[in-house]
Amino acid sequence: LTDGPLEGRRILVTSGPTHEPIDPVRYIANRSSGAQGAAIARALAALGAEVTFITGPASVPPPQGVQIVPVETAREMLEAVQAALPVDAAVFAAAVADWRVKEAAGTKLKKDGSGRPPRLEFAENPDILATIAQMQEGRPRLVIGFAAETHDVIAHATEKRARKGCDWIVANDVSPATGIMGGAENAVTLITAEGAESWPRMSKEEVARRLAARIAEALGEDG
Numbered sequence: 001l002t003d004g005p006l007e008g009r010r011i012l013v014t015s016g017p018t019h020e021p022i023d024p025v026r027y028i029a030n031r032s033s034g035a036q037g038a039a040i041a042r043a044l045a046a047l048g049a050e051v052t053f054i055t056g057p058a059s060v061p062p063p064q065g066v067q068i069v070p071v072e073t074a075r076e077m078l079e080a081v082q083a084a085l086p087v088d089a090a091v092f093a094a095a096v097a098d099w100r101v102k103e104a105a106g107t108k109l110k111k112d113g114s115g116r117p118p119r120l121e122f123a124e125n126p127d128i129l130a131t132i133a134q135m136q137e138g139r140p141r142l143v144i145g146f147a148a149e150t151h152d153v154i155a156h157a158t159e160k161r162a163r164k165g166c167d168w169i170v171a172n173d174v175s176p177a178t179g180i181m182g183g184a185e186n187a188v189t190l191i192t193a194e195g196a197e198s199w200p201r202m203s204k205e206e207v208a209r210r211l212a213a214r215i216a217e218a219l220g221e222d223g
């Protein structure tokens with residue numbers, strides 16, 4: 001496993017959902033399985049990269065041969081990402097919750113007999129991808145985000161690339177009819193400064209291998 005094209009490169013990958021607590025026993029989450037992120041980490045490690053895998057509570061087993069940093073919330077994920085720097089490249093495959101409950105209760109919420117359910121107030125979570133992509137100093141050379149869209153995939157992903165300030169966006173159509181969310185296959189479009197490149201539908205493992213090869217190519221080009 002020596003002298004792969006990513007030998008000596010440090011790469012971080014975020015993966016999985018985040019869990020945002022409501023009280024000590026309840027949380028808000030999403031349906032991300034963490035399968036694509038785990039496959040990407042495996043593919044990068046197979047090319048020799050030193051991978052830090054920062055994962056929310058995923059439903060697939062974590063990859064082997066990488067450094068695993070388990071987190072629960074978006075804010076913990078941001079801290080773990082910042083602690084993993086510096087890196088040559090960063091791949092943000094996590095499905096981070098956009099909002100958290102502003103003040104999670106310290107004790108379990110109880111029905112109070114009034115028939116009135118509790119009202120939850122939300123706060124916006126930090127955008128981890130945008131935070132890292134817009135670093136003034138120490139920014140990874142290659143910052144890659146994902147875009148899960150249900151319609152107008154390329155237009156939305158191109159806009160997202162510009163707004164977040166990342167180098168590449170891996171866009172996919174997650175409308176229910178595709179069966180991609182939670183499934184074994186993915187059909188992605190890679191958005192770079194040069195334009196949009198649609199890949200045929202293939203396994204998430206194959207998407208990961210292709211993406212890892214492209215990352216190796218990009219990092220190889222400028223030293």
Ligand code: C5P
Pocket residue numbers: 014074092093094095096097098125126127128129130144145146147148
């Ligand atoms: O804005 P949206 O959530 O669609 O962007 C998706 C991309 O941004 C993914 O790469 C995801 O990992 C990243 N992201 C993040 N932190 C957030 C929200 C999204 O890193 N709070």
